[in-house]
Amino acid sequence: xxxxxxxxxxxxxxxxxxxxxxxxxxxxxxxxxxxxxxxxxxxxxxxxxxxxxxxxxxxxxxxxxxxxxxxxxxxxxxxxxxxxxxxxxxxxxxxxxxxxxxxxxxxxxxxxxxxxxxxxxxxxxxxxxxxxxxxxxxxxxxxxxxxxxxxxxxxxxxxxxxxxxxxxxxxxxxxxxxxxxxxx
Amino acid sequence: xxxxxxxxxxxxxxxxxxxxxxxxxxxxxxxxxxxxxxxxxxxxxxxxxxxxxxxxxxxxxxxxxxxxxxxxxxxxxxxxxxxxxxxxxxxxxxxxxxxxxxxxxxxxxxxxxxxxx
Numbered sequence: 001x002x003x004x005x006x007x008x009x010x011x012x013x014x015x016x017x018x019x020x021x022x023x024x025x026x027x028x029x030x031x032x033x034x035x036x037x038x039x040x041x042x043x044x045x046x047x048x049x050x051x052x053x054x055x056x057x058x059x060x061x062x063x064x065x066x067x068x069x070x071x072x073x074x075x076x077x078x079x080x081x082x083x084x085x086x087x088x089x090x091x092x093x094x095x096x097x098x099x100x101x102x103x104x105x106x107x108x109x110x111x112x113x114x115x116x117x118x119x120x121x122x123x124x125x126x127x128x129x130x131x132x133x134x135x136x137x138x139x140x141x142x143x144x145x146x147x148x149x150x151x152x153x154x155x156x157x158x159x160x161x162x163x164x165x166x167x168x169x170x171x172x173x174x175x176x177x178x179x180x181x182x183x184x
Numbered sequence: 185x186x187x188x189x190x191x192x193x194x195x196x197x198x199x200x201x202x203x204x205x206x207x208x209x210x211x212x213x214x215x216x217x218x219x220x221x222x223x224x225x226x227x228x229x230x231x232x233x234x235x236x237x238x239x240x241x242x243x244x245x246x247x248x249x250x251x252x253x254x255x256x257x258x259x260x261x262x263x264x265x266x267x268x269x270x271x272x273x274x275x276x277x278x279x280x281x282x283x284x285x286x287x288x289x290x291x292x293x294x295x296x297x298x299x300x301x
Contacts, residue, residue, distance in 0.1 A: 024215070024216065028208055028209075028212040029208070032211070036207070040195075046199070050207060056211075060215070061215040061219045062215075062219050114196045115196075118196045119191060121190075121191050122196040126195070145193050
């Protein structure tokens with residue numbers, strides 16, 4: 001409830017030109033870290049996550065006027081971050097190459113960015129996630145890590161709630177299967 | 185599978201809290217700065233467009249003026265030539281000739297020309 005009130009306050013501040021900058025600083029202080037990790041889980045690499053976070057901040061601040069306030073503020077900023085991250089992944093593909101085929105590249109990046117002493121199961125779990133199609137992976141991340149409702153995820157990913165539910169269970173099965181295959 | 189359940193939501197990579205805070209703060213300030221620059225550029229863009237339109241209007245005015253001056257100047261010259269041709273003494277003389285006199289002039293013999301002493 002406290003967060004909801006803060007969101008309303010933030011919305012009011014962001015709508016008021018005289019308080020916009022202050023509101024934006026508060027917004028980023030409150031959600032910047034979760035946004036970073038959401039982006040990082042999509043693009044995997046830290047440098048890419050940094051670039052996407054910067055682009056996301058610029059997009060949020062420059063498009064505040066277009067935010068009508070019908071949906072939750074967090075859903076709106078997550079939508080922007082997701083789109084920016086997908087744009088970066090698309091830029092990393094060749095012509096006619098789907099971003100879903102970036103899985104192995106992202107897995108290599110994951111290994112390169114993982115410290116030597118990291119728990120192998122943590123890496124394996126992330127590798128299993130990277131075998132999922134990108135949109136499915138994003139939906140899984142939002143549900144599993146950010147604990148969002150299917151409605152919120154549907155809003156962010158522009159997908160049907162029932163499709164998302166089915167995809168989440170499908171993703172869970174696929175991850176379990178992958179881990180089983182790689183631990184046996 | 186139990187191990188997977190144990191890792192929960194931990195990621196295999198981590199970033200220092202102060203580093204992340206710095207990164208977010210930097211991205212925030214950069215976005216605000218970009219936004220302010222965008223507004224300025226938007227305003228100077230408008231001024232630039234207005235200036236361009238004014239320059240184009242001035243150029244069009246000069247062109248139209250030039251064409252008009254040339255046109256009227258040509259007409260003036262034609263009028264002047266016309267005036268000169270009608271007011272010149274030879275033309276006045278020719279205009280006042282009857283058809284017979286004109287024919288006489290056209291078919292003259294050298295002997296008809298009076299000699300001047």
